[in-house]
Amino acid sequence: MRKTRVPRTAIAAFTVLAALSAGCSSKAVNEDKGGTDADGVKTGNGVTDKVIPLGVLTDMTGPYASLGKSVTQAQQLYVKKINADGGICGRKLKLTVRDHGYDAGKAIPAYTELQPEVLGFVQFIGSPYVSATKGRIGKDKALVVPQAWAASLLGSEYIRTIGATYDIETINAVNFLVEEKGIKNGDKIGHVYFEGDYGENALEGSKYAAKKAGLTIVGQKIKPTDEDMSAQVAALKRAGVKAILISAGPRQAASLAGVAAGGGLNVPVVGNNSAFAPQLLKTQAAPALMNDFYIAASTLPIGAEDPAPAKLAKEYKAAYPKDSLDNGVVAGWTAAGAFGTILKKACEDKDLTREGVARALSKVKNFDDGFGIAHDFSDPATPSTRKSLILKPDDKVPGGLKVHKEAAASDVAEGFTFGD
Known part of the structure; x- marks a missing residue:
């Protein structure tokens, strides 16, 4: 997930939209410029009265294909569950997935393509590629949760690793x-x-x-x-x-x-x-x-007997019976869960803009999804845990x-x- 020189592979793209019914908001919002809905919630970058769009930049065909598949499918499972429960802020979550094959020549263009269309990125595999776009991410202000833990990624309020560096x-x-x-x-x-x-x-x-x-x-x-x-x-x-x-x-x-x-x-x-x-x-x-x-x-393994991993393992196997369990499932679920928690806080603050999401993130000081470690996102200059x-x-x-x-x-x- 963190290496640099690998052969290029083709990009495969697919979109996941787990439901079409909308929740409580009633006024459509301009997808590009944003606005304020009937409930007083500020929105931007693709957020409508029905959908919160999130990006996934992953490796489905390169050296981390197995990991990328597990992380992505776990996040799709999370989105399906959240949407079945009514979504967040009256809106369904929508994942748009790009496979970069762990190739810089495809990872960075994939970021460029998706960035204007999504509120943030719930996954970005490959610390070299996150590092390469760090300056742009800071200007774009789209929250990125990478599947990478290099200390060089610290310091940005818009790039937040989950776990020890x-x-x-x-x-x-x-x-x-x-x-x-x-x-x-x-x-x-x-x-x-x-x-x-x-x-x-x-x-x-x-x-x-x-x-x-x-x-x-x-x-x-x-x-x-x-x-x-x-x-x-x-x-x-x-x-x-x-x-x-x-x-x-x-x-x-x-x-x-x-x-x-x-x-x-x-x-x-x-x-x-x-x-x-x-x-x-x-x-x-x-x-x-x-x-x-x-x-x-920085997480319990998927095979742990604790309630959270045991429940996730059961639900993942039911959703993907032909696929094996690994810790990519936990990593993907945890990242999606953290992003969901942040979005819920942003909704409470009535601000589903990128800046609003970043402010909501800084208020999450004890994210604990039952996988062994609580995470503090209040300081972008330090990892979410030292455990x-x-x-x-x-x-x-x-x-x-x-x-x-x-x-x-x-x-x-x-x-x-x-x-x-």
Whole structure:
């Protein structure tokens, strides 16, 4: 979801409109210029008396196609549920989806195309592309909720990540290694990371945490096209690392875990939230992944027995019986739920303009959808949380992950100042 150089693929577009009946408002509003409806609600950018249009910029055909499909279908499920319950502010939500195939040559034009027509974006996969349009997003004032967690996205009131940024997530991962895996002062930790804002932001976190704990980070930078981690494992073994962090994709994580186990480097491995996919548990890497491999994340896994994920898993399987469960379902649902909460607040404030949505967002200080962590959106300069759960692969639970350690923020994460 956060890599940069991938082959181009074709854009596929489709629109989801879950219902046609309208709610309480009666006066139509100019879709381009906006206005004020009969109930005194200010509107703009496509909002009518019947519809609130939202954009989805996703990857349905590129390297994150599986994730993009899960995130998007979960958001479609959310929209269908909200619309069946009467919508928001008397209006139905409408999602317009663009598949950019994780290609900058298509992602940015897709943003340009959709931006004038929607109130905001409930999904934008790919932090490089969000970063590339950050200045424009600030001028356009359309709220973007990206499926990306680079700290470089902080600071804009119109780009709001849901969860800990990569640096914070990695700091919490290092703390887990120190507290539970016996890593101590003087030890070395390997860190395999993607070039670019994802991996390098995670590296900032590992170096910061290592300095605080008296550890040494042995870095191994890789490209998204690097899928065989043999050379990296060999280098880390020679360096004598006692644990490994991986800030890359599922394929790299599986290769790392499998090669390390096969080569006698039996050390704990912790990945960032996008370093795992349940499909890996059907590969030869499964035993290594279920042995001493962990994921730091900002939501409960879809296979958790808690009421919210259990209910979502049941509803998602009913809606999409042929599709597998993964944490993209949780990520998509959570993002849609946060956006819905913001829209409800904007409606209360009688302001469904882009500026009104941004003001409503700043008032949401305790968004808790039952997935393990409450989120505070009051300060755009900080992530919505500094907490991380530690998850462990398990092929016996839906989605392939179970909770190993409940959500917590380490003292180092709490004391981290962005820009350090």
